[in-house]
Structures are given as C-alpha cells and as structure tokens.
Amino acid sequence: MKIRFVYTALQVRNLSKSIRFYTQVLGMKQLVRKYVKETDGEMCVLKSGKTTLELNHYDNQPCKRGNNLDHLAFEVDDFGEFQSMLRRRRIRIHEYLETERWKRFFISDPDGNWLEIFYRK
Numbered sequence: 001m002k003i004r005f006v007y008t009a010l011q012v013r014n015l016s017k018s019i020r021f022y023t024q025v026l027g028m029k030q031l032v033r034k035y036v037k038e039t040d041g042e043m044c045v046l047k048s049g050k051t052t053l054e055l056n057h058y059d060n061q062p063c064k065r066g067n068n069l070d071h072l073a074f075e076v077d078d079f080g081e082f083q084s085m086l087r088r089r090r091i092r093i094h095e096y097l098e099t100e101r102w103k104r105f106f107i108s109d110p111d112g113n114w115l116e117i118f119y120r121k
Contacts, residue, residue, distance in 0.1 A: 001076070001077060001078050001081055001082070002076075002077050003074055003075070003076055003077075003082075004074070004075055005072070005073075005074055006052070006073045006074060006075050006118075007051075007052035007053065007054055007072075007073050008052075008053055008054070008069075008072055008073075009053075009054035009055070009056055009069075009070040009071050009072070009073065009116075010053065010054070010055055010056070010069060010070055011056050011057070011058070011069070011070035012055050012056065012057050013057070014057070015033075015042055015044060015055060015057035018044075018055050018057075019033070019044055019046070019055065022046050022053065022055070023046065026048070027048065028046040028047060028048045028053065029046065029047045029048070030044060030045075030046055031045045031046065031047050032044065032045040033045075038097050038099070039056070039058060040058065040059070040060060041056055041057055041058035041059065041061075042056075042057050042059075043055065043056050043057075054070075054073075056070045069113055070114065071106065071113070071114035071115060071116045072113065072114075072115050072116070073115070073116040073117075073118060074115060074116070074117055074118070075118055075119070075120070076117055076118070076119055077119075078119075079103050079117075079119035082117060083105075086107065091107055092107065092108070093105045093106070093107055094106040094107060094108065094114070100121070101120065101121055102118050102119065102120060102121065103118065103119045103121065104116055104117060104118035104119070105117055
C-alpha cells in the first residue's frame with residue numbers, strides 16, 4: 001500500500017487577506033477559489049512549485065483548532081484497506097465526505113490535529 005503526503009490546509013479568519021499575503025508576499029499562485037457546499041465554507045488552493053497550500057474559511061465557525069492548522073491531507077491507493085488498518089489500531093474516524101470525484105474522512109493525530117485521508121475515484 002502506498003501513502004504519500006499531499007498538502008497542508010490552514011483555517012484562516014479572512015480568506016481574501018490571506019490570499020493576498022500568500023500570493024503577494026510569498027509569490028504563490030492561486031489555482032482555485034470556491035464555495036464548498038459540504039462544509040458551508042470557502043476554500044482556495046495555492047501553489048508554489050510542487051507544493052500546495054489550501055486555505056479554508058468558514059463564515060459560521062470560529063477558528064476551531066487553536067493554532068489555525070485545519071488539517072494535513074494524505075492520499076491512499078486503497079481506501080478500504082486503510083480504513084481496516086485504522087479499525088485494527090482503534091483509531092477513530094471523525095467524519096466521511098464523498099463527492100463525485102473523492103472519498104475522504106478525517107482522523108486525529110495524537111495532538112488532536114486533523115488528518116484528511118482521501119481516495120480519488
């Protein structure tokens with residue numbers, strides 16, 4: 001089974017201000033900015049070389065994890081096998097999200113940071 005680290009996501013208080021900072025100060029390129037129905041929030045994907053940063057803003061939620069780290073994302077090539085491994089290790093799955101293109105769920109690391117595990121359909 002292959003696992004690879006994919007991107008970092010930060011929850012931000014002001015999406016436009018954060019986009020300006022990362023693009024104008026750090027030279028990142030904006031790829032996508034859109035409303036996400038499943039989270040009732042807005043997200044933006046920024047790129048720097050091969051590195052991706054996702055910024056998330058939720059109008060109806062305060063920054064919820066203290067340090068503004070929203071989640072780290074990992075792609076798996078066998079979604080079912082990875083879920084089975086988590087169950088064997090008694091690692092709790094917090095929530096599932098599924099779209100036409102993705103299957104995903106979240107788990108926590110030992111410090112409570114959220115990790116997104118996803119599979120491209």
